[in-house]
Amino acid sequence: MTAPDIGDVIFEMTRTGAYLKCSAIHVATGLEVSAMGPALQPEALKRVALAxxxxxLERS
Structure with a gap:
């Protein structure tokens, strides 16, 4: 996915029971963050991880 203000981002989703872990990786820097939430709302979890x-990125 390409975010207009930061560039290319790769998302990785891992499900564990009722929970989903979403990792967001910034392609240019390799910076990775993750967020966890309900498995039934993957798009909402992507938005949280992107934010x-x-x-x-602002801090680095």
Whole structure:
């Protein structure tokens, strides 16, 4: 996926029972963040991980 303000981002989803872990990796820097939430809402979890990645990029 390409985010207009930060560039290319890769998402990795891992399900464990009723929970889903979403990792977001910034292609240009290799910075990775993750978020966990309900497995029934993967798109919402992607939005959370992307927001977390944007905050992490601002700090670095």
């Amino acid at each position: 977390k990645l944007k905050r992490a």
